[in-house]
Amino acid sequence: MQQIPLGVRIPDRAVFESFFPGRNVQAVEYAMGIAGRGGAGVGEAVAGRQGGASGGGLHAVPVVGAGEASGAGASSPADVGTRAVTWLCGPTSVGKTHLLQSIVARASQRARAGYFPLIELAPLGVGVLDGLMSLNCLCLDDLDQVVGRLDWEKTLFGLLREIQERDGNLVVAAKAPPALLPWSLRDLGSRFTAAAVFQLHELDEDEQQKALQLHAHVRGLELPDDTARWLLRRFPRDMRTLYGLLDTLDEAALVAQRRLTVPFIRSVLKE
Numbered sequence: 510m511q512q513i514p515l516g517v518r519i520p521d522r523a524v525f526e527s528f529f530p531g532r533n534v535q536a537v538e539y540a541m542g543i544a545g546r547g548g549a550g551v552g553e554a555v556a557g558r559q560g561g562a563s564g565g566g567l568h569a570v571p572v573v574g575a576g577e578a579s580g581a582g583a584s585s586p587a588d589v590g591t592r593a594v595t596w597l598c599g600p601t602s603v604g605k606t607h608l609l610q611s612i613v614a615r616a617s618q619r620a621r622a623g624y625f626p627l628i629e630l631a632p633l634g635v636g637v638l639d640g641l642m643s644l645n646c647l648c649l650d651d652l653d654q655v656v657g658r659l660d661w662e663k664t665l666f667g668l669l670r671e672i673q674e675r676d677g678n679l680v681v682a683a684k685a686p687p688a689l690l691p692w693s694l695r696d697l698g699s700r701f702t703a704a705a706v707f708q709l710h711e712l713d714e715d716e717q718q719k720a721l722q723l724h725a726h727v728r729g730l731e732l733p734d735d736t737a738r739w740l741l742r743r744f745p746r747d748m749r750t751l752y753g754l755l756d757t758l759d760e761a762a763l764v765a766q767r768r769l770t771v772p773f774i775r776s777v778l779k780e
Contacts, residue, residue, distance in 0.1 A: 523610035527727040529712070529720035533604065536597065536707040540608050543646065543678050544615035545593060583689055593672045596701060598684040599709035602747035605682035608709075609648040620645035627651040635664050642668070645677040653683040653690060662694045669700055712748065717741060721751055725769070728759055732769050737769050754778075 525544070530537040597605045609624055616622035623644045628651040630637045635655075641647055655661035672679050681689065686706050692698030712720055718737045725732035732755075744750060758769055761777040 520525060522724070523607055524614050524727070525611045527724050528604060528607055528611060529716065529723045531712045532710045533707075536709060537608065537705065539595065539705065540597075540612050540680070541615070541625050543680060544612040546616075546678065579671035593677070593679060594669070594701065595678070595680045596687055596704045596706040597680065597709060598686045598706065600684060600711065602749040603709040604748065605709060606650055609680060609682055612646065613648055614778050616646040616678075619640070622646040622648070624648045625650065627654045631655055631661075637662050637666060638664050642671045642675070643743045647672075647677070647679050649679070649681045651676060652681045653682065653685065656683075656690045657693055658754040659693045662692065662697050666694055666700075669697070714741060714746070717746060717748065717751065720748060721755060724752055724755055725759075728755075730755075730759060730762065730769060736769050736771055736774060739774070 525541055528537060540718060590728040597608060599605060606626070612621040621644045623641070623646070625637070625648065627649060630649075631654045638661075650730070655665075669679070681701070681704075686708065687698060687701035687704065690698065692701075718734070718741060721737050721740065722732045722734075740751060740754060744754060758774060761767075762769055762773070765773070767773045
């Protein structure tokens, strides 16, 4: 991944191959479809103040439970890429950021794609959105950070109009679905509500263990069942914390040339 102007970097591990879907299979497949579609631009991954977004028209679709394979409002893989705007929602640590960054990592192989975490960039002002129409795939994280702020919503509305006129994709993430947010511009809220909306589900304990082991495997580590269960019993069961622990253990194991056994983990975390 390229270092971006405002110092935001997409981790190398933020790829689809390290994302354990659990009940979020449909959302992951949809996201992979968007990333595979990419765009018509030259392959380049960027984020920050430079770049842009493009896309086709908006189409109404109800909130889709990410684990549902069918039913009213559900979208099949064949529908992927036919809508310009996608909305991912759910509580902290369900994988919204991971999916956005995975989309950018894959889409950048064939198009200009950018990831913008508004929780970090919003304090810099609405100008961080200037010039985004040059991107083919734009991912905005933490959009709820700017909802209700008229200057931001006016700029986002203009960006959406650009997306409607182009053949690109806008993917956004927030804790709540668009219909539940306090929009200042009603028309903007209604347009986002008409996007393809996916509610992401938290992983259960068994799925968390499998997610940890997959994350370790992608990094070239072996995480035995007993070691994974030990971590889950002794630390907060949110994936952000657990992945952070795994990163620490990965570095320690590399330096010490040790396997991830329970005694080794105890010694590392005690230090």
